[in-house]
Amino acid sequence: MASIRFQPEPSDGFYHTLKSRVQAYFAQEGIPRYATPEARWKAAFFAGSFGLSYGIILLVTMPLFLFLAMWFLMGVCLLLAAMSMVHDAAHGVFSARPWVNAVLLHFANLVGGDGYMYKYKHTVSHHAYTNIPGLDIDLEQSSLVRVTPFTTSRARHRLQHWYMRVLYPFYILFWVLFRDFSYYRRAKIGTATAHHAAVHWLTLVASKAFYLFYLLVVPAAVLPVPFWHIGLGFVCMHLGSGVVAMFALLANHAVEDSVFAVPNADGLMDCSWGEHQLRTTDDYSPDSRLVSFLFSGLNHHVAHHLFPRYCHVHYPAITKLVRATAQEFGLRYRHNSLFGALGSHFRLLKKLSSC
Numbered sequence: 036m037a038s039i040r041f042q043p044e045p046s047d048g049f050y051h052t053l054k055s056r057v058q059a060y061f062a063q064e065g066i067p068r069y070a071t072p073e074a075r076w077k078a079a080f081f082a083g084s085f086g087l088s089y090g091i092i093l094l095v096t097m098p099l100f101l102f103l104a105m106w107f108l109m110g111v112c113l114l115l116a117a118m119s120m121v122h123d124a125a126h127g128v129f130s131a132r133p134w135v136n137a138v139l140l141h142f143a144n145l146v147g148g149d150g151y152m153y154k155y156k157h158t159v160s161h162h163a164y165t166n167i168p169g170l171d172i173d174l175e176q177s178s179l180v181r182v183t184p185f186t187t188s189r190a191r192h193r194l195q196h197w198y199m200r201v202l203y204p205f206y207i208l209f210w211v212l213f214r215d216f217s218y219y220r221r222a223k224i225g226t227a228t229a230h231h232a233a234v235h236w237l238t239l240v241a242s243k244a245f246y247l248f249y250l251l252v253v254p255a256a257v258l259p260v261p262f263w264h265i266g267l268g269f270v271c272m273h274l275g276s277g278v279v280a281m282f283a284l285l286a287n288h289a290v291e292d293s294v295f296a297v298p299n300a301d302g303l304m305d306c307s308w309g310e311h312q313l314r315t316t317d318d319y320s321p322d323s324r325l326v327s328f329l330f331s332g333l334n335h336h337v338a339h340h341l342f343p344r345y346c347h348v349h350y351p352a353i354t355k356l357v358r359a360t361a362q363e364f365g366l367r368y369r370h371n372s373l374f375g376a377l378g379s380h381f382r383l384l385k386k387l388s389s390c
Contacts, residue, residue, distance in 0.1 A: 050309025081116035106268035110275025125154040144242035147211035160225035166315035196385035208273035286376030319376035
């Protein structure tokens with residue numbers, strides 16, 4: 036594929052106007068673009084809740100249904116903690132200190148992921164080439180699901196809007212056991228030729244082994260319960276994370292009105308980068324303080340894609356400027372409710388199941 040180029044940003048166009056307004060807002064308020072004390076406390080709370088849940092599982096005797104419910108809760112806390120710090124750390128905006136972002140990024144390794152690969156694929160592929168088939172790696176989650184009209188249609192996709200309702204909650208478990216390894220084996224991510232140093236491979240394997248050790252081996256050694264209880268709890272934990280991920284991650288780029296853009300033969304897109312981000316990204320429940328708190332601003336995804344160098348706590352304020360500026364320039368700002376957005380994703384899957 037030819038190198039991708041966007042149309043020049045007009046000096047008096049949407050993105051430059053919006054950018055100047057955002058900069059003026061932060062200058063007027065006298066606030067930095069990094070995490071606030073409240074955001075730091077939130078990250079600590081969710082991470083602490085994950086650790087507390089783990090401690091309760093190891094130390095408190097309980098009936099099987101409560102045992103499994105505690106694992107599920109631990110999974111919910113795991114993903115809420117990861118969303119509250121890893122995403123911002125990957126963009127270098129949780130803290131003004133690079134070493135703090137580097138440490139927080141590796142929280143992903145502690146909970147089964149891989150911070151290095153998450154940052155690599157997220158910034159090199161997804162943000163640079165949002166919703167461009169063949170370049171945005173997030174459009175290629177699995178051959179089981181078809182989320183763009185440019186993906187080859189297969190017979191199994193005819194029922195995808197039904198079976199993905201069952202499979203999506205296992206998404207985080209799939210990520211932990213398989214997805215990171217598949218990313219490391221890819222020859223290209225975005226337009227970049229992928230090459231990963233030995234230290235990254237070693238970190239990947241070592242962190243996965245440690246994750247399985249403290250979640251399976253340690254409970255098996257400490258708890259007087261059959262191992263299948265622990266194995267079932269391990270699955271329940273990932274179901275907790277997976278259910279949160281369904282609501283938090285599915286509706287930003289793949290709903291009924293999503294745009295999947297392709298360049299011309301020379302690699303030129305038909306709009307500027309800023310307008311492309313607005314066209315290819317959706318928000319959900321942007322006016323809900325609770326959703327913004329729990330999902331750490333992922334519901335303000337338009338603001339995030341336009342201003343990835345700002346911490347998520349600032350997105351509600353930025354979203355107001357995005358809405359007003361988009362309306363001023365006759366551009367569409369797309370948003371939905373939390374449940375409406377998830378329903379729209381499955382309606383997209385149904386539409387793509389028969390074409």
